Amino acid sequence: MPSSPFHPDRPALVQRLRAAGCVYAEDEAELLIAAADSPDTLTTLVDRRVGGLPLEHVLGWAEFCGLRVAVDPGVFVPRGRTALLVETAAAVCGPAPAVVDLCCGSGATTVALAARLAPRWLAAVDVDPAAVACARRNLAGRDVAVLQGDLYDPLPVARRGRLDLVVANAPYVPTEAVALMPAEARLHEAPVALDGGADGLAVLRRVAAGAVDWLAPGGHLVVEVSDGQADALCAAMTALGLVPTVVREDEWDATGVLARRPRGSRTGPAVRGVAGRGSGN
Structure with a gap:
């Protein structure tokens, strides 16, 4: 220093x-x-x-997976626990995967995935224009498409059914619990990056439903969730035909769900026209 x-x-x-x-x-x-x-x-x-401004907004950057990532005012601050998504993705991905990072926020997870996975194709998506602008700055000079839109909607149609990995740090805080969050997050990060609906799983269910359509057979979905929500999310994924596994890392106080689209499964219907959002939690 x-x-x-x-x-x-x-x-x-x-x-x-x-x-x-x-x-x-x-x-x-x-x-x-x-x-x-x-x-x-x-x-x-x-x-x-x-x-009360988050330290990362004061400094203009956050450390994530050993990398320094720019964080603009109002943009979701990457949490250390989200490193679990990166580690889990690295453990299941083969060489040169096709990857999309939904709810990318500042692009922190995308930057880390680019470094760990060496993907043949990588895209980041967020519904929040401020987050997209920040992610584009962090990913400048890399061969990464940073797209604005609702979850899978802005992805190229040619990628449907051909993705090896979908990663999403979607919002999972129940609506009534948002008011109980620390002021740093509640007042200085976009509500769309925090509010996951009545039970916190509204967006994650849509992410899972879309993964059935966008993942290649044998491809994986990796999402962050709270420990108390993991079983309900796994049940929803199983009903969609995915094969979920809960992953935890006590050191980071992190919980996620890894779900695989079975080989030989049919592509499901695209999830479109449903109100939603694309920033991280």
Whole structure:
């Protein structure tokens, strides 16, 4: 980490951050100091953080899977637990897969997938224009299509039934629970990136239904979900003809579902014309 050209009062800064409710005040203080080039800039950054803005929005970036990813104001901040999706995808994918990252948000998962999987074709989709703009910036210079639209709708028709992997960090917070989320998320991230409907699974059910149509036989769907929702989502996937498995990583407090489209299964009907969204959770 580069040294700061000035000498701020670190203990006072840590105390102010801790008083504002920042659990990792010491770490945040170092990041804010490193991002500032003057006392005035540092004061501005700290004021924004103490005012409740997510640290990643204050800094303009987040770390995800060892990578630094730009995060614009209002865009969903990638969570460390979503690394489970990347690890699970890497474990099941063959060489040079065709991949789509739905609900891509900042594009953090897409960037990580590009590095881990070396896909022959990779696309990222989100319904939120701000997220799409941010993802395009993070994926600039890579051979990745970043598309705006509702889930599978903007994908090229030629890819239908030919995808090896669909990854989705769709919203899964039940509507009534959104108001109980930390203010950082509730006030500074797009509602469309958080609200998963009455039971939190409305969008994930649509992701699963569309995967039946878009995955190649033997292809995989990997999604994030809460531990308490996993069984219900697996039941919905089984009813669609997918073969689901719950995956967990205690270190990250992460739960996901890996589902396979069986070989020899017929392509299902496309999911279209249903209101939905495409940012991550």
